[in-house]
Amino acid sequence: MSGTGLDMGPVLSVRGVSVRARKVERPLLDQISIDFAPRSLTALVGPSGCGKSTFVRTLNRMVELTPGLRVGGQVLYLGQDIYARNVNPVLVRRRIGMVFQRPTVFPISIFENAAFGLRLVHESNEEIDRAVAQALQRSGLWEEVKDRLDEPALSLSGGQQQRLCIARALAVRPKVILLDEPTSALDPAATQRVESTMETLKEDFVLILVTHNVGQAARVADRVAFLHSGRLIEVGPTADILERPKEALTEQFITGRFT
Amino acid sequence: MSSPVPDPVRDRQPIPAAAGPSSPVPSAPARAPFARVLSGIVPYLPAAVPAVMLIIIVVALVHASGFTNFGLQFFSLHFDPPVDQWGIAVFLIGSFLVAVPALFFSMLFGVGLAVASTAYLPKLVTQVLDPFVDLLAGIPSVVYGIWAFIIVAPYFGSTVEPTIHAYLGFLPGFSGPTQSGGTGIMLAVFILTLMALPITTLLIRDSLRAVPKDLWESGLALGATRWEVVRRVAIPYARRGIFSAAFLGFGRAFGETVAVAMVLGSATVLPSSVYAIGNTMAAEMFELLDSAYGNSQFLAALSEMAVVLLIISLVVNVVGRRFISRLYKEQVAGL
Amino acid sequence: MAADLSSTANSILFDRSARTVWRIGFDRWIGRLLPLLFLVAIFPILSLVYYISEKAVPTLTWNVITSTSPYGDHLGVAIVGTFELYLFATSLAVLFGLFGGVAVAEFLPESAANWVRTSANLLVGTPSVILGYMGYITFCLYFGWGLTFEAGAVTMAFFMTPYIFRTADLAFTSVPAPIREAALGSGARPSQYILKVGAPIAFPQILTGIFLALAIGVGETAPIVLTTTASVLVPQNLHSPVTVLTALIWENYAQAPSTGLQTIAFQAAFLILVIVLVLNVVVRVISTIYRKRLEGLYQ
Ligand SMILES: Nc1ncnc2c1ncn2[C@@H]1O[C@H](COP(=O)(O)OP(=O)(O)OP(=O)(O)O)[C@@H](O)[C@H]1O
Numbered sequence: 001m002s003g004t005g006l007d008m009g010p011v012l013s014v015r016g017v018s019v020r021a022r023k024v025e026r027p028l029l030d031q032i033s034i035d036f037a038p039r040s041l042t043a044l045v046g047p048s049g050c051g052k053s054t055f056v057r058t059l060n061r062m063v064e065l066t067p068g069l070r071v072g073g074q075v076l077y078l079g080q081d082i083y084a085r086n087v088n089p090v091l092v093r094r095r096i097g098m099v100f101q102r103p104t105v106f107p108i109s110i111f112e113n114a115a116f117g118l119r120l121v122h123e124s125n126e127e128i129d130r131a132v133a134q135a136l137q138r139s140g141l142w143e144e145v146k147d148r149l150d151e152p153a154l155s156l157s158g159g160q161q162q163r164l165c166i167a168r169a170l171a172v173r174p175k176v177i178l179l180d181e182p183t184s185a186l187d188p189a190a191t192q193r194v195e196s197t198m199e200t201l202k203e204d205f206v207l208i209l210v211t212h213n214v215g216q217a218a219r220v221a222d223r224v225a226f227l228h229s230g231r232l233i234e235v236g237p238t239a240d241i242l243e244r245p246k247e248a249l250t251e252q253f254i255t256g257r258f259t
Numbered sequence: 260m261s262s263p264v265p266d267p268v269r270d271r272q273p274i275p276a277a278a279g280p281s282s283p284v285p286s287a288p289a290r291a292p293f294a295r296v297l298s299g300i301v302p303y304l305p306a307a308v309p310a311v312m313l314i315i316i317v318v319a320l321v322h323a324s325g326f327t328n329f330g331l332q333f334f335s336l337h338f339d340p341p342v343d344q345w346g347i348a349v350f351l352i353g354s355f356l357v358a359v360p361a362l363f364f365s366m367l368f369g370v371g372l373a374v375a376s377t378a379y380l381p382k383l384v385t386q387v388l389d390p391f392v393d394l395l396a397g398i399p400s401v402v403y404g405i406w407a408f409i410i411v412a413p414y415f416g417s418t419v420e421p422t423i424h425a426y427l428g429f430l431p432g433f434s435g436p437t438q439s440g441g442t443g444i445m446l447a448v449f450i451l452t453l454m455a456l457p458i459t460t461l462l463i464r465d466s467l468r469a470v471p472k473d474l475w476e477s478g479l480a481l482g483a484t485r486w487e488v489v490r491r492v493a494i495p496y497a498r499r500g501i502f503s504a505a506f507l508g509f510g511r512a513f514g515e516t517v518a519v520a521m522v523l524g525s526a527t528v529l530p531s532s533v534y535a536i537g538n539t540m541a542a543e544m545f546e547l548l549d550s551a552y553g554n555s556q557f558l559a560a561l562s563e564m565a566v567v568l569l570i571i572s573l574v575v576n577v578v579g580r581r582f583i584s585r586l587y588k589e590q591v592a593g594l
Numbered sequence: 595m596a597a598d599l600s601s602t603a604n605s606i607l608f609d610r611s612a613r614t615v616w617r618i619g620f621d622r623w624i625g626r627l628l629p630l631l632f633l634v635a636i637f638p639i640l641s642l643v644y645y646i647s648e649k650a651v652p653t654l655t656w657n658v659i660t661s662t663s664p665y666g667d668h669l670g671v672a673i674v675g676t677f678e679l680y681l682f683a684t685s686l687a688v689l690f691g692l693f694g695g696v697a698v699a700e701f702l703p704e705s706a707a708n709w710v711r712t713s714a715n716l717l718v719g720t721p722s723v724i725l726g727y728m729g730y731i732t733f734c735l736y737f738g739w740g741l742t743f744e745a746g747a748v749t750m751a752f753f754m755t756p757y758i759f760r761t762a763d764l765a766f767t768s769v770p771a772p773i774r775e776a777a778l779g780s781g782a783r784p785s786q787y788i789l790k791v792g793a794p795i796a797f798p799q800i801l802t803g804i805f806l807a808l809a810i811g812v813g814e815t816a817p818i819v820l821t822t823t824a825s826v827l828v829p830q831n832l833h834s835p836v837t838v839l840t841a842l843i844w845e846n847y848a849q850a851p852s853t854g855l856q857t858i859a860f861q862a863a864f865l866i867l868v869i870v871l872v873l874n875v876v877v878r879v880i881s882t883i884y885r886k887r888l889e890g891l892y893q
């Protein structure tokens with residue numbers, strides 16, 4: 001979208017990130033380094049409790065909301081360390097959006113949900129209307145809700161709510177969208193719709209998808225990263241990781257899931 | 260209404276009638292012979308205690324009032340026992356004049372305190388500070404009263420009221436002469452604010468705590484500040500609890516008796532300004548019961564005032580409790 | 595850095611537009627200012643405790659507290675009166691509240707139980723002056739007891755019962771369902787379950803309920819003042835007049851300081867404050883222990 005030479009480098013570059021909890025010997029994340037290129041969808045897989053959520057939460061400084069966690073290392077967004085002293089997390093989160101495991105629509109109308117982020121910065125009403133319509137179209141929800149934008153968002157089905165959450169994140173025009181198990185609370189049909197939404201979104205955004213479902217990674221991801229006990233074991237193109245993993249741990253995890 | 264707060268009654272599963280094939284427990288009510296029906300009722304009887312008590316209260320008040328004075332006269336401004344004038348409007352209005360501003364301030368501070376402890380302060384600090392607010396509920400009203408009358412009132416009379424008069428005197432209601440003693444509407448509002456504050460704060464705090472963590476975080480993840488999440492997400496989500504807080508806080512302020520009787524000045528006149536003295540229904544009822552001894556019409560008039568007060572507090576409580584999802588709230592007096 | 599391509603793309607991270615500065619600054623200042631509101635609660639408490647102690651403590655000798663002589667400046671009569679009246683009232687309230695609460699929790703069908711619970715809540719929300727009127731009309735006039743110890747005590751029992759009722763109900767309904775079902779499923783009769791299984795689990799919470807009701811009740815003034823007559827003697831029997839601490843405050847707070855009666859009011863206020871505070875601490879201690887125990891049950 002920007003049309004500059006930025007497409008060359010990574011959008012997000014994680015350099016030796018560690019997260020430690022107070023009074024816990026082992027770090028929750030141990031020296032993680034990984035780059036995220038533009039227009040890519042990276043799936044983060046790993047056993048439960050390996051630190052996937054913690055990792056994506058370090059990417060938009062959400063991790064700081066948990067008392068007692070300390071972050072080390074650098075997360076460079078277009079070359080700028082988002083943990084630098086003069087960077088405000090509130091602004092970081094406008095560039096790096098997030099979608100949660102359960103749909104988290106606000107108890108307001110569908111339209112106001114989608115417009116939430118824009119209202120904060122005083123955009124004009126026409127701009128908000130346009131951005132909301134666009135975001136709802138991109139999240140594949142527009143056709144279903146265009147006639148009922150004023151209804152409460154909680155009247156939508158779970159899958160629709162989740163796509164509304166995606167639209168809400170898109171509306172503020174971020175570059176990166178973090179998705180933490182966005183389909184684990186949805187039924188198969190809704191899951192399928194969210195997956196196809198993700199596939200169209202990766203044309204324009206950097207998507208980082210946490211999933212416990214290797215099948216989902218296989219369907220939508222360009223690249224898979226395997227996390228285990230807070231360490232990044234292996235990362236590579238989806239086919240390579242799923243079919244020809246280099247590390248024994250990765251293979252165990254993947255075969256364990258497939259059989 | 261779903262609430263993350265565990266509700267023991269709703270969460271409890273019904274006990275299976277026949278508890279498995281191995282236990283030969285007869286299902287008692289079905290097979291009980293007629294003679295045992297009576298003994299079957301006995302265990303249920305004590306359960307009626309609160310309902311019976313409520314009925315006794317209503318019957319006693321209605322009986323004593325006999326609806327002797329009810330009618331348009333009863334709601335007039337003219338209250339003068341020696342000439343058989345029993346209008347309660349002065350006290351009814353007086354009650355609202357102190358309870359409404361007290362509610363306003365206790366909601367304002369209540370929201371502020373609840374937001375501070377749920378959105379801004381670390382848990383450790385909250386654990387130290389919140390009990391102070393709860394402690395306000397534990398102080399007996401007569402103790403508030405003596406403190407307000409002896410310690411606070413002179414300060415109000417000498418400093419607070421003249422200052423407010425100097426700065427806000429141009430506003431209607433703030434212009435009247437200040438009382439040197441300091442008792443009056445303003446002092447009563449001050450005391451009632453303190454007395455309603457623990458209730459409003461507790462209820463608002465609880466309902467803000469019930470906002471799912473995911474919801475806070477999704478607000479922040481969209482680049483909102485904490486305050487924006489509070490205002491646009493948490494408060495709308497918690498609106499029912501806040502609504503309850505307003506009603507129950509009002510009930511507390513409206514029905515308060517002794518502290519008001521000590522600081523409001525006990526005057527049977529409509530207050531002309533915020534510095535003026537006046538009286539409320541509860542305080543008037545409390546102070547005059549003595550004088551009604553042997554005068555059945557006086558007692559009837561006071562009992563009717565009690566009926567009015569009871570009806571208002573019942574309505575306020577019924578409405579206020581509609582949205583409290585927990586079984587009971589007990590940490591604070593008057594909840 | 596300004597010439598760097600990425601820093602222009604990054605401009606949003608360093609957005610210093612008026613709007614952004616305002617948003618972030620506002621949030622920061624709200625975060626600093628709101629906690630100051632705690633002073634609204636803390637300052638009056640400190641002032642109240644300080645001034646009441648200042649007026650009461652210097653003259654509060656052991657003799658003042660213990661002497662029950664009808665002559666002179668002492669609180670003994672009111673302390674004994676308070677103790678006896680609330681002992682009586684609490685016993686009655688425990689009797690009614692406990693049986694009622696257990697019956698609601700264990701026997702009543704849900705629909706009826708909710709009606710009863712609503713009545714209990716409404717009683718708690720009823721202004722205490724109304725309770726005083728009820729007591730005066732019912733006990734003093736209708737039953738012909740007059741303004742006596744018994745009328746005051748029964749009225750106070752009325753006042754305290756709903757609090758105890760609610761905790762007893764709550765305590766028995768929060769017995770973990772598996773434990774309850776195991777007991778009833780293994781053939782225990784309801785009464786056996788209540789006494790042998792439910793009561794030990796519910797006991798601490800009920801105890802906090804009783805202390806809480808006492809803490810709230812002992813600070814009440816209106817119901818007592820309306821249903822008793824003050825006395826310079828300790829209560830002789832149920833028909834005696836009686837003075838309690840709160841009534842002593844009410845009667846003397848507005849007396850001229852020179853009479854010394856105002857000091858008695860402050861001493862009574864100090865004592866009642868201490869009593870209420872101690873009861874509240876007891877409630878907190880028991881409920882902390884109790885919470886640990888209940889957590890243990892669920893493990
Ligand atoms: N505040 C904390 N203090 C200490 N340990 C924590 C804290 N938060 C999380 N952990 C631990 O960090 C590890 C990683 O947690 P995380 O939620 O990131 O895992 P996950 O991979 O997302 O798991 P899941 O698949 O179950 O969502 C877990 O073992 C968890 O117990």
Ligand SMILES: [Mg+2]
Pocket residue numbers: 052053054180
């Ligand atoms: Mg997770």
